Amino acid sequence: MRWCCPYLPLLLLLSFLLLFVGRATVSGVRICSYNVQKMSPKKLANYRVTHTLTRVVSRCDICLLQDVIDPTGKAVKALLASLNRGTDRYDESYYQSVSSRGLGNSPDDMQQYVFLYRTQAVQLTGQYQYKSNNKFVRDPFVVQFQSNKTDIKEFILVPLHSDPLKAVQEIDQLYEVFKEVSTKWNNTNVMLLGDFHAACAYMTRSDKKNIRLFTISDFSWLIGDRVDTTVKGIVNCAYDRIVVYGQPFLKAIEPFSAQVFDFGKEFKLPRTRVLEVSDHFPVEVMLKSSALLLQATPILILLSASVFVQSFLSSL
Numbered sequence: 680m681r682w683c684c685p686y687l688p689l690l691l692l693l694s695f696l697l698l699f700v701g702r703a704t705v706s707g708v709r710i711c712s713y714n715v716q717k718m719s720p721k722k723l724a725n726y727r728v729t730h731t732l733t734r735v736v737s738r739c740d741i742c743l744l745q746d747v748i749d750p751t752g753k754a755v756k757a758l759l760a761s762l763n764r765g766t767d768r769y770d771e772s773y774y775q776s777v778s779s780r781g782l783g784n785s786p787d788d789m790q791q792y793v794f795l796y797r798t799q800a801v802q803l804t805g806q807y808q809y810k811s812n813n814k815f816v817r818d819p820f821v822v823q824f825q826s827n828k829t830d831i832k833e834f835i836l837v838p839l840h841s842d843p844l845k846a847v848q849e850i851d852q853l854y855e856v857f858k859e860v861s862t863k864w865n866n867t868n869v870m871l872l873g874d875f876h877a878a879c880a881y882m883t884r885s886d887k888k889n890i891r892l893f894t895i896s897d898f899s900w901l902i903g904d905r906v907d908t909t910v911k912g913i914v915n916c917a918y919d920r921i922v923v924y925g926q927p928f929l930k931a932i933e934p935f936s937a938q939v940f941d942f943g944k945e946f947k948l949p950r951t952r953v954l955e956v957s958d959h960f961p962v963e964v965m966l967k968s969s970a971l972l973l974q975a976t977p978i979l980i981l982l983s984a985s986v987f988v989q990s991f992l993s994s995l
């Protein structure tokens with residue numbers, strides 16, 4: 680046992696450093712969804728709104744924004760400029776965006792789905808505007824991302840900002856979107872997310888039997904029925920949801936990471952500043968980081984433990 684002792688402090692230091700670095704660099708992919716309530720160039724002209732949105736989005740590797748009213752792209756451009764301020768193209772946190780066109784039934788309420796994503800973390804590998812025959816007021820604008828930072832490698836995101844009065848039908852109809860895009864891209868790693876209005880008067884407990892995302896057990900609802908995804912004092916409803924299909928996707932989710940992000944509390948902002956952006960809070964979920972370092976972690980723990988045992992034995 681004597682051989683170990685001169686190297687012992689070094690070994691200890693090394694293994695703890697490795698553990699630490701392992702944890703620090705192994706960050707997964709955070710996916711967020713935020714109903715930004717009529718996000719327009721006019722709204723972003725308020726620098727406080729842009730500042731708050733920048734702080735919220737910069738925590739996410741992918742952020743789905745809903746209820747964006749930005750036909751010229753000016754608002755999204757301003758938000759991207761704010762997100763990328765002080766970074767050059769070699770910087771890690773370079774954000775890009777992909778947007779749908781304006782979707783809706785009435786010319787004065789045409790909303791876009793917008794995905795903002797960090798190019799260092801994910802690559803966009805597909806986009807597809809679903810077309811139903813008036814089954815949705817705003818047909819999902821589906822995207823596919825590839826990432827080396829997670830086990831799931833390639834996954835599909837299906838957004839929905841439902842029409843409140845057609846919420847049950849539209850949420851059920853998401854199953855048809857799931858079938859079409861998973862066949863189209865030969866990939867069942869599908870996440871469905873957004874302001875579904877899946878709570879309170881718009882979707883009751885007894886409606887669930889008419890929604891295939893509930894009756895087919897392969898779908899997992901990660902944001903529960905009792906969560907309040909709205910800013911307190913408005914209503915108390917789990918409108919915003921994240922749903923994933925299949926065991927592989929479920930296993931790729933960091934346990935207990937699906938949550939509402941109450942940035943008022945986190946950033947210590949008064950309620951008025953929160954409501955300037957939206958009456959919803961973002962919801963989010965974390966995908967586990969890829970297997971390499973996770974597999975290495977038990978080995979590192981073992982190494983540190985053996986060093987401990989050796990140190991204990993040699994001190995006898």
Ligand SMILES: *[C@@H]1O[C@H](CO)[C@@H](O)[C@H](O)[C@H]1NC(C)=O
Nearest residue numbers: 798799800801802826827828
């Ligand atoms: C991810 O991995 C694939 C296959 O190993 C490689 O071709 C690709 O360049 C990688 N992407 C990034 C961003 O590292």
Ligand SMILES: *[C@@H]1O[C@H](CO)[C@@H](O)[C@H](O)[C@H]1NC(C)=O
Nearest residue numbers: 861862863864865866867868
């Ligand atoms: C679809 O994906 C599966 C597994 O990911 C693969 O085995 C199969 O060859 C793929 N089919 C096509 C048509 O690419």
